[in-house]
Amino acid sequence: MARIVVVGAGVGGLATAARLAATGHEVTVFERADTVGGKLGRHVHDTPAGPFHFDTGPSLLTLPEVFADLFEATGAKLDEYLDLTPLDPIVRHVFPDGSTLDSCADPAEFAARIGATLGDRAAADWQRLWRRAARVWAASSRDVLRRPIDSPRDLAALAWRLGDLTAIAPGRTLRGLGRRHLTDPRLRMLLDRYATYTGADPRRAPAALVAVPYAELTYGGWYLRGGLGTLADALLSRCLDLGVVVQTGTTVTRIDAAGGRVHAVRLAGVTAPVPADVVVANCDALTLYRDLLPSPRRLAGLTDRSLAGFVLLLGVAGASGLAHHNVYFPADYDAEFDAVFGDPGRGVRARPAADPTVLVTVADDPLVRPDGHEAWFVLVNAARQGTSTGAVDWRRPGLAQAYADRVLEVLAARGVDVRDRLLFQEIRTPADLDASTGAPGGAIYGTAGGLLRPANRGPVHGLWLVGGSGHPGGGLPMVTLSAQIVATDIGPAA
Structure with missing residues (x-):
């Protein structure tokens, strides 16, 4: 039986912890936030009409068999924990000419x-x-x-x-x-x-x-009744039932790996190291190889530019008639990507897109909004937080509110004007995602975007990387598959 420390209680970390505990390992999870779930975030806004519940991360579950396999591997059934609802349409696409196309499975x-x-x-x-x-x-x-x-x-x-x-x-x-x-x-x-x-x-x-x-x-797109955040609750429940120790509000500051293998992790505010035979890092590869276990060679490969997101959480009075997921495309898609990514090679700075694609998620679920109201999650592609040419300093005074106003203007121009029906508006910038989840620059899918991600096996014996920053990539099913890969590689307790 190995002493395993999992750094981070995102979906990848919890899924790995549950799989390893089910095979006899002693597993401890350290999470710097006060809640589990990582980017699978949740937020509640109370109003006189009642509470509005928002998923602030993923809003769609795909490949449900991946999650069924995870729960079965840990001795449970998926439908004992989660209420899956198939979506049709999966996404309603609204094009610049006003035509609409509903996708389905x-x-x-x-x-x-x-x-x-x-x-x-x-x-x-x-x-x-x-x-x-x-x-x-x-x-x-x-x-x-x-x-x-x-x-x-x-x-x-x-x-x-x-x-x-x-x-x-x-x-x-x-x-x-x-x-x-x-x-x-x-x-x-x-x-x-x-x-x-x-x-x-x-x-x-x-x-x-x-x-x-x-x-x-x-294979379809699915919604979890009560919100996608219920997946984090279910995974935490499985971990606790299997004897995993989960400590929130605990920050790992360093991984000790003298002699080419891991020995322990260091915690903020704690003098003594925590011994570990195996460390599974459920954090961004940039954080791992820059801060926790500096590795210049691995760090040098993290050069891909990855998208962040600008988010509005809206409390809306009345019914809109929208689908669960709605995408409003701009007239010039390339102009949006030029803005979001910039062109550091030519010195062209990234900037907020003036006419962005807008994703609006509206769950028809009485568990997430008061009767007669809707909870809107509005997302646009955005440059990551930073001051370099390929980033935007979203902390600049006035920028977030000005861009929020612009996004609402864009929606109105595309036939969806809710400005006179708003009960409240909350803004989440890439800087906020960086601060709340440790995602460098607020990169949604990890700093290494694209197809080939950092390897799951680390450069020292006993170190593994799990989650959206590593192979096979971001998104709930890929993160869950990364947990399967890592747990299989580590193997059962001897």
């Missing part, structure tokens, strides 16, 4: 909806792309997403062995794939948005990310 039905809205040629284009996406998904889900990938050579070797290089198209971008297969600019826009699921720019993101919409639109 039935490929034939979605193709029919495309045909009805965008025309038969667009539907045929999508079905041709879908066949290619199926091949990419089959390759990645079988041999990439569930096993360690320690280097680009490992990924290339797998692709050669699978014989799927034609579908995966190494060297081609997601934008290039869309232009090759899709003639309708609205479908190209829809496909581009999936690059942002990994924090990436579609003009630079690899074409293999076509597997992301395939997974969502084949």
Whole structure:
């Protein structure tokens, strides 16, 4: 039985802790925040009408079988803890010309909806792309997403062995794939948005990310009654039932690893180190290799630019008639990415996008809002917090409120004006996400955006990296798969 310390009680950390405890290990989780869940955050705003509950992180659960497997591996059933509700539409897409397309988990039905809205040629284009996406998904889900990938050579070797290089198209971008297969600019826009699921720019993101919409639109999108934050509650409950010790409000400041292997972790305000045979870091790779266990070689590889998000939490009187997830696209998608990412090579600074894509999530759930009201989560892509060319200093006085006003103006221009129905408005900037979760710069999916992430196995014996910053990437199912990879690699107690 190993003494295992998990640094961070996000979904990846809790899932890893539960799996390891179920196989006989002694597991302790240290979380710097006062609550568990990490980026799977929650917020309650009380009003005379009643409380409004918000998910401040993920708002969609995909690949539910990944979570069913996690609970079964720890001796429980998913439906004993969580109430899953399938969504149709999964996302309502509203394009610049006013046309609307609702996605769903039935490929034939979605193709029919495309045909009805965008025309038969667009539907045929999508079905041709879908066949290619199926091949990419089959390759990645079988041999990439569930096993360690320690280097680009490992990924290339797998692709050669699978014989799927034609579908995966190494060297081609997601934008290039869309232009090759899709003639309708609205479908190209829809496909581009999936690059942002990994924090990436579609003009630079690899074409293999076509597997992301395939997974969502084949296996469905789900809501958890009471909010996505109930997943954190369920994982904490499993951990405690299995004997995991979870200490919140406890900050790990250092990992001791003399002689090429981990020995202990250091806690803020505590003199004596906490012994550990194994350390699982559920934090950003940048935090791990810059602060907890400085590793210049690993740190040098974290150069990808990743998206952050600007968020409004709105209490709205009355009913809007919106879908659960609604995406309002701008007339010029490229202008948004130019603003959000900037161009440090040419000295072009990142900035708040003047006409951004706006995601509005409205859960039709009486558990999260007073009767006769709606709790709106509004998200736009944003540059990370910072003062460098590729970042924005969101702490600058007046900026957050001015941009919040601009986002509401954009929504109004696109036919969704709620400014006269607002009970309250709260703002969450990338600086706030950085402060609350330790995500460097407020990067939603980790500082290493894109397809290839830092390896799960660390540079010293007994160290592993779990969560959205590492392989296989960000998002709830990928983070949960990273926990499976790490727990399998560590193995059961002897």
